[in-house]
Amino acid sequence: MWSIGETARKLGVAVSALRYWDERGVVAPAARKSGNRFYGEDELHCLAVAKMLQDTGLLSLEEITTIVRGPVDGDSWRTAVNARLAAIHAQQQRLATAEAFLNHFLRCPNEDPVAGCPHLRKDTEAMLGSIT
Template sequence: MYDSENYLTIGEVADRLAISAPTLRYWEERGLLQPATRQSGRRLYGATELRRIALIRIWQESGMLSLDEIATVLAGRTETGHWRDTVHGRLTAIDEQIDRLARARAYLVHYLDCPRDHPAEHCPVVRREVEAYLNA
């Protein structure tokens, strides 16, 4: 039975967690989330569901996990896969992105330090990089 002190409507959850109601409905369609109960057709969420929503948001924002990856992690170990494989894959992708960002940062720092007014045209380091790229 509905107990207003223990359950929140989808609108209340959306307001409290700064997430849109359509997003919550979409997560439900994707199987990531289920309301604790329904009362007169209204979705009602309890503490367990609020924790799950918070976890999904954390994984999206800090772990940069896709909804498919989140679904796999939430499912745990299944006959077709293991959540650890998904996490290892995401870590590999993050490491690759860190490497790309470090290279990009090094290039930009060099451009700022380059004494040439037009490093794209006159910098010997840039010229060598372009030649290496063209000859790869």
């Protein structure tokens, strides 16, 4: 068993974060002795998974809680994972589109691609329909 301070150091988080996660139901300590929280191996594992998910910057604490708690709530963890994956895939598509546009701007021989690139003009006309 590890104290909350030891656990926080192992995870690289503040003690207050572990208290908050406990209050929010992410991971409860294995034991409380004299008002102090203590964590076992299983709790450390779950906390480490929660920290790894949080470090991605893509999941809410609610989603992390649902995932870490696992089958306690039926398949809700799977629903949360599938929803987040769908959002990530959509974000990847938007990023790929942005990357393609920005790379085109850099490769375009025209000094002012927005004003003078015929390829970009063709793309905007396709998007807007004929403006003439």
